[in-house]
Amino acid sequence: MIHHLDVKNVDARYFWLLFCLDLRNVESATLSNGETMIFGARDRLADFQNMASLLAGRITPKPRLKTVSYDIRSPDPRILSLDEIKLFRYPSLTSLRLHNVRLDLYAPDLVQPLPFENLESLHLEVHNYTDKILERLLRNAKKLKRFEFHHPMNESDRDTPNFPRLLRTCRETIKVIELYWDCRRPAFEDKPMKFANFTSLQYIATPPRVLFGAYPYERDIEWLPKLREHLPPSLKVMFLQDIEIYEKTPLLPPGQQLTDDYDPWWYLMPADYDMVKTLLDYEALFPALSIIAWTSPVGTEPPWQLDEPAVKIGIELKCAKTRIQLEPDEEWLDELERNPATVYSDTASEFSEADSEGASETGSEEATVDKS
Numbered sequence: 001m002i003h004h005l006d007v008k009n010v011d012a013r014y015f016w017l018l019f020c021l022d023l024r025n026v027e028s029a030t031l032s033n034g035e036t037m038i039f040g041a042r043d044r045l046a047d048f049q050n051m052a053s054l055l056a057g058r059i060t061p062k063p064r065l066k067t068v069s070y071d072i073r074s075p076d077p078r079i080l081s082l083d084e085i086k087l088f089r090y091p092s093l094t095s096l097r098l099h100n101v102r103l104d105l106y107a108p109d110l111v112q113p114l115p116f117e118n119l120e121s122l123h124l125e126v127h128n129y130t131d132k133i134l135e136r137l138l139r140n141a142k143k144l145k146r147f148e149f150h151h152p153m154n155e156s157d158r159d160t161p162n163f164p165r166l167l168r169t170c171r172e173t174i175k176v177i178e179l180y181w182d183c184r185r186p187a188f189e190d191k192p193m194k195f196a197n198f199t200s201l202q203y204i205a206t207p208p209r210v211l212f213g214a215y216p217y218e219r220d221i222e223w224l225p226k227l228r229e230h231l232p233p234s235l236k237v238m239f240l241q242d243i244e245i246y247e248k249t250p251l252l253p254p255g256q257q258l259t260d261d262y263d264p265w266w267y268l269m270p271a272d273y274d275m276v277k278t279l280l281d282y283e284a285l286f287p288a289l290s291i292i293a294w295t296s297p298v299g300t301e302p303p304w305q306l307d308e309p310a311v312k313i314g315i316e317l318k319c320a321k322t323r324i325q326l327e328p329d330e331e332w333l334d335e336l337e338r339n340p341a342t343v344y345s346d347t348a349s350e351f352s353e354a355d356s357e358g359a360s361e362t363g364s365e366e367a368t369v370d371k372s
Contacts, residue, residue: 001025002025003027003028004027004030005018005026005029005030007032007034009032009034012031012072015031016087021060024063026062028066028067029065030067031070031071033071034070065090066093067094067096068087068088068093070087071100077127077128080102080106082105085103085111088114089115091115094120095119097123098123098124098126101125101127102127102128103129104133107136114136116138116141116144117143119144120143120146121144121145122137122144122148123148124137125150129158138166138167138169139169141170144173145174145175146330148178149180150182160210162191163193164194167198171199171201172199172200173200175328175330176201176328176333177203178205179207179210180205181242188210192213196231202288202328202336203235203333204235204237204238205239205240205241206240206241207243208272212226215271216271221274227279228285233287234288235286235289236291236336236337237290237291237328237333239295239323240293240294241323243269243295243300244269245268245269246266266299267300273303273306276303276306288337290314290315290336291316291326291336292310292317293317293325295321295322311341312340
């Protein structure tokens with residue numbers, strides 16, 4: 001009696017053949033380091049095709065199947081056949097991971113959307129994707145809690161998906177949205193994404209230009225209305241990926257030059273600084289926000305001018321070296337909350353709890369004025 005099917009380093013089609021067998025009690029199925037071709041004589045390929053034609057209509061029910069991971073580790077992505085896509089056609093599925101595949105054959109209107117009514121976690125690295133393919137994948141995912149999307153390494157010129165629209169069916173349940181562009185020079189369209197009506201969203205990781213549009217070099221941005229359109233009050237972690245930074249050269253006395261061992265000073269772009277400052281100034285409008293973090297090509301420490309107000313209200317500012325540092329574990333997210341400081345030692349200033357409450361009330365009053 002097999003409950004967990006774990007297959008490594010084989011042709012993906014053989015994994016499909018195994019899955020066609022009578023495995024009624026299987027709960028999870030994982031293909032790791034799958035290949036995209038069968039090595040050997042032609043008769044082996046003919047044998048496979050004969051077996052596939054015999055088994056295509058005989059896939060047995062798998063009522064206990066909860067998790068499927070389909071991981072192809074070859075130079076080229078694998079175009080999944082319609083028979084392979086049937087591996088995911090189980091209403092009992094709660095978790096699905098697709099890595100280094102193409103779903104071109106899933107695009108036609110004649111192909112039915114997958115029955116993902118109970119799906120809670122979806123991880124995608126899909127090549128040659130389109131909004132139409134993604135929409136068909138997500139159409140029935142009404143209970144989705146975590147969505148992780150990776151734009152492939154070797155693709156750059158592609159329209160940015162409209163994720164607020166694609167995820168609209170689960171906007172009341174989804175807690176974690178991770179959007180990563182793994183290519184070197186991503187080409188983002190100026191189509192900012194608004195998640196303010198995603199009422200359960202606690203964690204978002206994305207390049208800032210995906211979230212807010214082409215803003216880095218704009219001047220005098222009105223950040224408050226923009227933030228209220230794009231971020232929900234339920235958000236606990238905003239994790240900005242690969243932010244743009246700039247080097248600030250220190251002023252030197254006349255005649256003095258920088259030495260060879262000069263260590264550059266890296267700073268947030270002024271627009272990003274203003275964005276973070278606005279979130280701190282109007283923290284009452286984002287009552288759950290506990291962490292504002294970012295990754296960058298080099299270490300970019302939080303601006304010292306914002307350290308004191310951030311610590312006072314209990315929001316952590318952080319430059320993370322890797323994504324793993326802020327892995328969105330569900331239990332951690334549920335327990336995460338602000339921890340306002342009562343003493344800020346760097347300035348020897350004492351902030352009582354009453355002062356903290358007063359600051360919050362001030363923020364609320366400012367927010368009220370802004371709304372009117």
